[in-house]
Amino acid sequence: MAEKHIDDVSGVETTGHEWDGIRELNNPMPRWWVWTFYVTILWAVGYAIAYPAIPMLTSATKGYLGYSTRAELQQDLDQAKAGQAKFHEMIATKTVEEIDADATLREFAIAGGASAFKNNCAPCHGSGASGGPGFPNLNDDDWLWGGDLQSIQTTIAHGIRFDADTDTHVSEMPAFGETLDATQTNQVAAYVWGLTNTPSDSALAEAGKQIFLDNCAACHGEDAKGKVEMGAPNLADAIWLKAKGEEAIARQVASPKHGVMPAWAGRLGDTTVKELTVFVHSLGGGK
Structure with missing residues (x-):
């Protein structure tokens, strides 16, 4: 039986492995750490059985408990939409002036309009609606086609120089x-x-x-x-x-430049256009 080699510096037995004159110390992991590692493996196996975890060709395993974060999120979204439905119905039947005069509806419309603005209008007008070169600032009191509620609604709904909408605003400065x-x-x-x-x-x-x-x-x-x-x-x-x-x-x-704004009525619907109208009007520059 070969004599065990003891490291001169640490006094620890080596494993016998050596590479380029470097010996490996025989320092095994503590048993509590090893058992903890085994427990995590068992936990992972149990988790894969209980919850959706293993990818398949077109889906994934459903899990014994049948739990799904996506399903839970969808349920929350459905509940939120159900709660919003009555407000959307009221907005659909009222004018923008009536919506703006109702404190509850106005608050709801501003929240919905702010969300729609970020998704559709911010690329041109900026996330804060402050505009930029060639794109109007919607916070000030300078309006090309009117800053009252009805005028803003018309502009959003039909756009400016948008050929696909026959009711779009049209004006061009001569060259x-x-x-x-x-x-x-x-x-x-x-x-x-x-x-x-x-x-x-x-x-x-x-x-x-x-x-x-x-x-x-x-x-x-x-x-x-x-x-x-x-x-x-x-x-x-x-x-x-x-x-x-x-x-x-x-x-x-x-040689004048002429901007073009899309007509949003066909893309977003009348209710969202009304919410956008109330939101833009509320920014501070609306008349």
């Missing part, structure tokens, strides 16, 4: 690059910028005033405060949607 030369374009851009800021050249801005009255006032108004019925933005409130600065305004005048 004045075809009728105004570069000097005139720069003059009117300086005038518009000068309504809320200091223009680069006051003489240029002064010359642009008449050009504005001759070409732009029909839609934006002589005071440049816009016309809601035409979707023409207010140019005198320092809120810029498509262009900011004289050069950007000049480009917009010469």
